Amino acid sequence: MHSKSDVTLAVDAQQGSHRRMEVFLTGGTGSIGSAVLKRLLDENARIVGLARSDASAEKLRALGANAYPGDLRSPESWVSRAAACDAVVHSGATFSADMGRVDRQSMLALKKAAQHRQQPLKVIYTGGVWLFPQTTSRNVITEKTPFSPLPAFRYMTETIRTLSHGTDMNLAVVHPALVCSRNFGPIAEMTDALKKGQPFKTRATRDTLWPLVEVNDLADFYARVLQQSRFRMSLIASCIAGISVGHLASHISARHGAPLEIDTTQAPEETDPETDWSAGYALSQKVDVSHARRTTGWQPEHSTIEDLVVTLSK
Structure with missing residues (x-):
């Protein structure tokens, strides 16, 4: 388990003492956000979570965060509170x-609200590996690789460029690999298909390479990024640089003692590329994992495919 000594989320007060860092979190009840929330609370941060509904507010409070009412669609209702964190x-x-x-x-709207601060606002923006192009067997994606996003995620690259300009924010962009947990992500979906005696339907082929990251390791990475004094950076968060879908399937098959077939599917003809959020599974990508680890001191607990499969395959 991670210890609290690994990361200390505190800020210097005017007299030089330390106080708890206050972090505003969007998506705190989501698959990634809830793991980040728990990790930051473990590091004694104060979390203010954006709550779109009473049900979301209850979930946030149950996790230990403060809930602030608001909706991403109506940023004027919450950006001032966020910019005060x-x-x-x-x-x-x-x-x-x-x-x-x-x-x-x-x-x-958040960038505009941050103009009134004495110090630039630290912001972690969640991007993703699907903002980068497909790789060949000879190259690897690094943080310096030019963006070539899928249509459904093109907006992210435009937003990142906008947020990077000016002095209102200190922006860090985290690009998670394919996120895995016991309940969601490729390993959980493949395991579920195997247990049902069904083929795993995917846009990928057996030779497609997937970079992977375990969700709690990813949450730890966010905590370590928040700790950094130098904050203007872009980082790829991946435990596994790239494993073929066929190889991953063979590990899951060995774990459960039954064969798992891969059924490569195509998007329906009527699918709009602008909302085709599953297209990224067809991308074959291998990423550099060294820069993020070197920059933050991140040492993910699940850094081998064997460990990932044993941990996440129920």
Whole structure:
């Protein structure tokens, strides 16, 4: 387990003493955001979570955060509160047809609200490996690789460029690999298919390479990024640089003593590329894992595929 001595989320007060860092979190009840929330609380941070509904507010409070009412679609209701915190972690998304517009509108409103601060606002923006191009067997994606996003995520690259300009914010962009837990992500989905005696349907082929990251390791990475004094950076968070889907399936098959077939599917003809959020599974990508670890001191607990499969395959 991670110890609290690994990361200390505190800020210097005027007299040189330390106080708890206050972090505003969007998407705190989501798959990534809830893990980040728990990790930051473990590091004694104070969390203010954006709550779109009473049910979301109850979930946030149950996890130990303070709930602040608001909606990504109406940023004027919450950006002032967010800008008053020490940092903002943006992991929320609507996954609706207007997701890009909503995201850009909310981040521009936050940038405007941050103009009134004495010090630049620390912001962690969640990107993703699907903002980068497909790789070949000879190259690896690094943080310096030019963006080539899928249409559904093109808005992210535009928002990142906008937020990077000016002095209102200290922006760090975290690009998670394919996130895995016991309940969601490729390993959970493949395991579920195997247990049902069904093939695993995916946009990938057996030769497609997937970079992977375990969700709690990813949450630890966010905590370590918040700790950094140098904050203007872009970092790829991946435990596994790239494993073929066929190789991953063979590990899961060996774990459960039954074969898992891969069924490569295509998107329906009527699928709109602008809302095709599953297209990234067809991308074959291998990423550099060294820069993020070197920059933050991150040492993910699940750094081998054997460990990932044993831990996450129920």
